[in-house]
Amino acid sequence: AVQVVFNLYLSISTCLPFLSFSINRSCEMCPVGWRLFSSRCYFFSASEGTRRKSWPDARADCVDRGADLVEVEIIEGIELRDPHVWHLTGFWMGLRDIHTEGVWKWLNGTELTVGYWMDGEPNDQYSTEDCAATYLKPNPLKSWNDAPCSTKLYWICEKGQKKP
Ligand SMILES: [Ca+2]
Ligand SMILES: [Ca+2]
16 A cells, blocks of 8 residues: 655655755665655656646656556645645546546556545546546645546656665
């Protein structure tokens, strides 16, 4: 099971080269620019100033990085402390209902058990919304939306730590 604290994006666990002296050695377990959380490494596309991408292009970017789109099975209690990032739009996750409408599956094929959807979502608007994204919201337990897979959003990649 994966746990992601979405404000991880802002947290001190950020592994930046100039911080590596003062941050604990666990940062070395993830590539530069990735975040370590709960023994997994996460890459937030927005942190690199990358442009937004469709779901398939976002996934291809993760695969290029030796990772895949994030699979969020548990969200821990979160508060967003920095309003400066609230303008950021959604981040694609590795969750889709492309095979059977309304049946949400992670990339590994497991069916979604608990979803953290916004009120009224997923709504499959115009019968076109088959990819799921998470948004920076004050309440992370209501932070997901389904959107057309061609929509251009940011994305989050996930992979295991480097082997020691
Ligand atoms: Ca759908
Ligand atoms: Ca929707």
